[in-house]
Amino acid sequence: MKTQDQLKDMELPAGIRERYVPGVNGLTVHVLEAGFETPKRPALLLLHGFPELAYSWRKVMLPLAAAGYHVIAPDLRGYGRTTGSDNSFDGNYASFRTHELSRDALGLMMAMGHNSVSAIVGHDVGSTVAAYCALVRPDFFRSVVILSCPFGGVPPLPFGVEGQASPNLQPLAPAKDPLASLPRPRKDSTTYFSSRSANDDMLNSKHGLRDFQRAYFHVKSADWSQNKPFALTSGTAEEFARQPTYYVLDLDKTMPESVAPYMPSQNEIDACKWLPDNEIDFYTQEFKRTGFQGGLNWYRCTTSGLNRSDLELFSGHTIDVPSCFISGVADWATFRPPGALEQMQRKACTKMQSFHIIAGAGHWLQQEQPEQLTELIVDFLQHAK
Structure with missing residues (x-):
């Protein structure tokens, strides 16, 4: 991998700058930020998905900063100019599970001097991380905006089964897909x-x-x-x-x-x-x-069950901070996995205060329709309670 001084310049709108934040959960995190000129602004944390980068937020950062926020968009663990992770297939892929990416998010914001975040905004894989952050640290992540990929809730653990017959402990053959x-x-x-x-x-x-x-x-x-x-x-x-x-x-x-x-x-x-x-x-x-x-190592944590096993610790728990869901009318991710969208609205997010499907957008909301997305996020933040 090239060193940072060999990286090509990033073309960014004036008012967005790059930074590197060391010592974050073993990483040096590459960050884009806007609204940094004014100290003590409330923070917004923007988490990208796959296969994107912090760069994917370039069109919404300045408008969000103009609404009064310190807007921070990192390259997630394993992506772009963030360094310090073992990105190989044969490395410790468990370090890419949602729990660790959420710990990265918390550590980054603390390292940057914030003791809370007004909203964590996540897209695609980032939406899963954002939902997890809001689930486990509602004291820190005060609201959540979930883009494209709904959060269907915490997987349940078996309840009230102590009187049932002992299960057959013989190993089962792997189920065929x-x-x-x-x-x-x-x-x-x-x-x-x-x-x-x-x-x-x-x-x-x-x-x-x-x-x-x-x-x-x-x-x-x-x-x-x-x-x-x-x-x-x-x-x-x-x-x-x-x-x-x-x-x-x-x-x-x-x-x-x-x-x-x-x-x-x-x-x-x-x-x-x-x-x-x-x-x-x-x-x-x-x-x-x-x-x-x-980026692919996160998917391995999902298919292997590691992400689920972390979530099971919070069985019966819900996201109780103000929540917003936004997707594109042409985005199939809205309906993946089946039933998650309905579960999110009915049960998983108890304060789902804003729900929107944007016309003229597919999966890449912040790039395809940045103006509409920004307006909806700012409106949600102004009315969240």
Whole structure:
């Protein structure tokens, strides 16, 4: 990995600066911040998802700062210019579980002199981390904005079973994935992202890293007209497989192979104002330098059960700070996993005070529709109680 002084300059709007914060849970965290000129402002912490960076918040940071906040966006553990983690496949991937990413968030804000955060805002993987932070430290994270990926609540532990017969303790054969048994065999993207080959598949795609990223951003955005998500209700593999192939891949396909057929035309690329060539170039240079494995290690914690086992400690607990959910009308993540959206609204978040589906947006809310997103977040913060 290149040292910090070898990194290419980041093109940022005037008023956003870069910093490096050492000594955070074993990391040196790369941070973008706005609103830093005025001391003692209330803080907003913005957590990106996969495969993004702190850079993904570049369009919303200044408007949020103009609303009176110190806005802080880090590269998460394993991403971008944050260093100190073992990002290899064979390293300690448990250090990438949601619990550790949440500890990173808390440690960063304390290191930067904040003893509380007005709101933690998370997108995609970052939404899971934000929800966990609000769940376990409501004294510190005073409200939460969940983008794209709903928080369906804490997995329950068995209750009132002490009088039942002892379970059969014989080891069971691993259950076969029902998606793999379909007439058209499939696999979920989380399964794929957990595989040893995923990093190399994407980093060294035969189509080139830049074209893979362009196709992936395109196909999960509102620009791809076939994104017409709907709630999944039956729980069957057949229904689950109705999702696009970037979420439920053909069993023998890589992610680059899955999105390559939907590579936008040059006219579509030229018309993409939310992610022009110079901005996709930045993502390409960063992931070419670091690879994807650090980010992918979080998915391994999910598929292995590590993230669930941490959550089970809070069985029966809910998010009780003011909460907001925002997603895009063309974002399939809204309905993943099945039932999570309804559980979030009914039970998991007891103060869900704001809920919005943004027109003209797919998965990349803060990049596709930054103005609408900023307005909704500021309105929520002004009325949260």
